[in-house]
Amino acid sequence: MIDIYERLKSIVGDSRIFQKEYLKNYTTFRIGGPCNILVFPSTREEIIEIIRLLRETKTNYFVMGNGSNLLVSDSGFDGVIVSLKFFKGMETLENTDDVYTIRVTSGELMSSVGNYLARMGATGFEFATGIPGTIGGGVRMNAGAYGGELKDCLVCVTAISPEGEVVSLSNEELKFGYRTSILANKDYVILDATFKLGKSTTEEIKAKINDFNTQRREKQPTNFHSAGSTFKRPEGYIAAKLIDEAGLKGLQVGGAMVSDKHAGFVVNVGNATASDVIELTDKVRAVVKEKNGVDLELEVIKVGF
Numbered sequence: 647m648i649d650i651y652e653r654l655k656s657i658v659g660d661s662r663i664f665q666k667e668y669l670k671n672y673t674t675f676r677i678g679g680p681c682n683i684l685v686f687p688s689t690r691e692e693i694i695e696i697i698r699l700l701r702e703t704k705t706n707y708f709v710m711g712n713g714s715n716l717l718v719s720d721s722g723f724d725g726v727i728v729s730l731k732f733f734k735g736m737e738t739l740e741n742t743d744d745v746y747t748i749r750v751t752s753g754e755l756m757s758s759v760g761n762y763l764a765r766m767g768a769t770g771f772e773f774a775t776g777i778p779g780t781i782g783g784g785v786r787m788n789a790g791a792y793g794g795e796l797k798d799c800l801v802c803v804t805a806i807s808p809e810g811e812v813v814s815l816s817n818e819e820l821k822f823g824y825r826t827s828i829l830a831n832k833d834y835v836i837l838d839a840t841f842k843l844g845k846s847t848t849e850e851i852k853a854k855i856n857d858f859n860t861q862r863r864e865k866q867p868t869n870f871h872s873a874g875s876t877f878k879r880p881e882g883y884i885a886a887k888l889i890d891e892a893g894l895k896g897l898q899v900g901g902a903m904v905s906d907k908h909a910g911f912v913v914n915v916g917n918a919t920a921s922d923v924i925e926l927t928d929k930v931r932a933v934v935k936e937k938n939g940v941d942l943e944l945e946v947i948k949v950g951f
């Protein structure tokens with residue numbers, strides 16, 4: 647690891663690399679032990695060099711966006727976390743009477759992209775503006791809300807392939823599904839994504855965004871730390887409804903609790919550990935299985951287990 651640290655430092659400089667950082671400071675759940683090395687590349691070249699180095703040296707690594715869909719273990723991550731939070735940039739490729747095409751780097755937050763597009767009068771991304779993740783994390787899992795999914799406006803992505811090549815993948819090639827794409831199953835690192843939007847007025851776009859944000863505040867436990875919906879939507883059911891009907895709202899293990907506002911969220915009500923969350927979600931799954939025969943599957947991604 648010492649050698650890897652020095653080599654990574656030579657790529658990003660010494661202000662963007664850290665050792666033994668607690669990942670709870672980088673996840674929206676505020677849960678997670680230390681990683682050996684945390685590195686923040688800010689250019690495409692740095693990311694490519696880092697990923698190639700880590701793969702060549704067979705170093706254990708994990709690419710992180712905004713950490714809003716992660717449950718990191720209490721013992722942390724034995725390897726290198728590559729955070730793309732500082733990889734920022736948006737570029738207009740096309741601006742006609744009715745079409746707006748933009749390319750966005752994977753570290754941009756969906757909220758920044760949505761607000762930028764609103765100012766430009768580009769419509770079609772409003773649904774994603776309240777999702778607290780990056781473009782990379784969002785595209786990988788086809789993030790969605792309020793009837794929209796990223797696949798609806800995505801044209802293509804540029805990514806580092808499992809073989810280490812920089813490739814372009816079209817919307818069709820990404821084989822999007824509900825909260826998934828081929829990027830979720832293979833070792834791709836997304837560098838940027840291109841979106842095609844329609845045109846509208848800033849006023850109308852902002853009104854839609856405000857409406858979605860109001861719905862979020864009304865329905866979701868936004869006053870507690872969480873990783874969003876804890877479970878995937880099971881075929882033919884709604885996870886939150888099953889959990890609510892099983893009487894599990896408010897069920898608590900340590901600092902982890904099934905939100906009493908929205909049963910689909912496990913929230914951190916104070917110093918929750920990853921073990922608390924696992925014990926709680928195991929209990930929820932067991933009760934729902936017993937009552938409804940439905941297997942709930944975690945949507946939250948486990949890191950370092």
Ligand SMILES: Cc1cc2nc3c(=O)[nH]c(=O)nc-3n(C[C@H](O)[C@H](O)[C@H](O)COP(=O)(O)OP(=O)(O)OC[C@H]3O[C@@H](n4cnc5c(N)ncnc54)[C@H](O)[C@@H]3O)c2cc1C
Nearest residue numbers: 711712713714715752779780782783784789790791836874
């Ligand atoms: C309060 C709250 C509300 C939420 N609401 C929604 C919602 O409405 N809809 C929804 O879909 N989700 C929602 N989420 C979940 C989460 O925001 C999304 O899953 C988001 O897309 C995750 O993005 P991220 O950048 O935080 O990714 P991370 O959590 O950092 O990572 C998630 C996965 O993406 C991978 N990844 C990240 N960046 C890249 C990259 N550049 N290349 C390859 N892989 C990458 C990581 O390796 C990891 O496997 C919510 C979460 C919270 C906390």
